[in-house]
Amino acid sequence: MPAVAPRSGEAIFSSAERVNAELFTLTYGAIVRQLITDLEEVDEVNKQLDQMGYNIGVRLIDEFLAKSNVSRCVDFKETAEVIAKVGFKMFLGVSATVTNWDAEGTTCSLVLEDNPLVDFVELPDTCQGLHYCNVLNGVVRGALEMVSTCYLMLVLSSCHIIILV
Amino acid sequence: MQFFGTTEINPSPPAVTASGNNAHMMYIFNRNGVCLLYREWNRSLHTLDAQQDQKLMFGLLFSLKSLTAKMDPVSADKVNLGVPQLPGQGCSFHSFRTNTYKLSFMETPSGIKLILVTNPRTGDLRESLKYIYNLYVEYVVKNPLYTPGTPIKYELFNSTLDQYVRGLG
Numbered sequence: 001m002p003a004v005a006p007r008s009g010e011a012i013f014s015s016a017e018r019v020n021a022e023l024f025t026l027t028y029g030a031i032v033r034q035l036i037t038d039l040e041e042v043d044e045v046n047k048q049l050d051q052m053g054y055n056i057g058v059r060l061i062d063e064f065l066a067k068s069n070v071s072r073c074v075d076f077k078e079t080a081e082v083i084a085k086v087g088f089k090m091f092l093g094v095s096a097t098v099t100n101w102d103a104e105g106t107t108c109s110l111v112l113e114d115n116p117l118v119d120f121v122e123l124p125d126t127c128q129g130l131h132y133c134n135v136l137n138g139v140v141r142g143a144l145e146m147v148s149t150c151y152l153m154l155v156l157s158s159c160h161i162i163i164l165v
Numbered sequence: 166m167q168f169f170g171t172t173e174i175n176p177s178p179p180a181v182t183a184s185g186n187n188a189h190m191m192y193i194f195n196r197n198g199v200c201l202l203y204r205e206w207n208r209s210l211h212t213l214d215a216q217q218d219q220k221l222m223f224g225l226l227f228s229l230k231s232l233t234a235k236m237d238p239v240s241a242d243k244v245n246l247g248v249p250q251l252p253g254q255g256c257s258f259h260s261f262r263t264n265t266y267k268l269s270f271m272e273t274p275s276g277i278k279l280i281l282v283t284n285p286r287t288g289d290l291r292e293s294l295k296y297i298y299n300l301y302v303e304y305v306v307k308n309p310l311y312t313p314g315t316p317i318k319y320e321l322f323n324s325t326l327d328q329y330v331r332g333l334g
Contacts, residue, residue, distance in 0.1 A: 058313055059306045059307070059313060061275050062273070062275055062277065062298075062301070062302050062306045063302045063306060063307070065273050065274055065275055065298075066273075066295075066298050066299050066301075066302045067299075067302075070274075071274065072274045146196070146275045146276070147274045147275050147276075
């Protein structure tokens with residue numbers, strides 16, 4: 001039996017059932033808004049968003065693996081590429097660019113040029129510390145935790161993720 | 166993205182080569198060795214209690230995988246015998262056959278292990294196991310009531326699995 005080639009993020013995204021992008025963006029905005037009302041502190045909101053993302057990521061990884069036929073990545077560079085090109089493309093419909101590698105190859109940034117989560121969003125001055133898309137941070141963290149043992153932490157601003165190994 | 170739409174499994178199931186009730190039992194383990202699912206269809210003999218049986222199966226896979234990786238003449242990076250391997254690390258076997266049964270095995274990079282024990286005459290079941298993994302994703306992982314790492318007790322998943330496995334050649 002020939003090995004099944006990994007499917008591209010584009011192919012999976014176009015075959016999957018999708019939800020309206022504006023509905024998705026506004027729903028996410030409503031969740032963040034509600035969290036700010038409930039928790040009051042931006043740090044708490046960041047933490048909560050990360051936790052929510054983590055819980056998503058832990059499950060999402062199985063769907064990702066089942067649909068993409070990706071096998072184990074050999075190194076961190078490949079992992080970052082797969083997250084950026086296949087993972088984001090498959091679930092968000094946009095792909096990220098991997099940049100800012102450090103000398104040892106243990107830190108990189110994933111930059112989303114076109115982040116669907118931040119459409120229509122303007123942060124007021126009171127929310128400057130808020131990592132609006134921290135949920136993505138959590139998703140990547142949760143998913144990576146299920147497939148590897150050596151990663152450290154990700155930091156994220158509105159469309160910028162940094163991964164350290 | 167899928168919210169409450171009908172569940173459509175993608176890709177569609179591999180073609181069934183023969184029909185008949187060939188499967189004996191199925192196990193699903195997670196990366197921590199917890200048995201998420203045990204189903205049996207055709208098992209006349211129970212020599213151990215269920216928990217011991219699952220432990221034995223997990224131990225068998227663990228050792229066999231370790232041995233097959235150790236014997237690998239191709240790949241250079243090896244770990245010592247008995248040292249746990251990460252899921253997907255090193256080489257791995259997909260099935261073995263005895264005179265009375267065949268065991269097919271699949272491990273995903275996330276550490277989910279799917280084991281299907283069938284009649285020794287059954288053919289290659291790798292595609293079928295992949296399809297069962299898809300079933301697991303659709304009916305278990307996407308179920309919001311399911312807590313990851315706990316045993317699966319969902320009628321819909323069980324009946325879909327039963328139905329699919331019954332058709333296996």
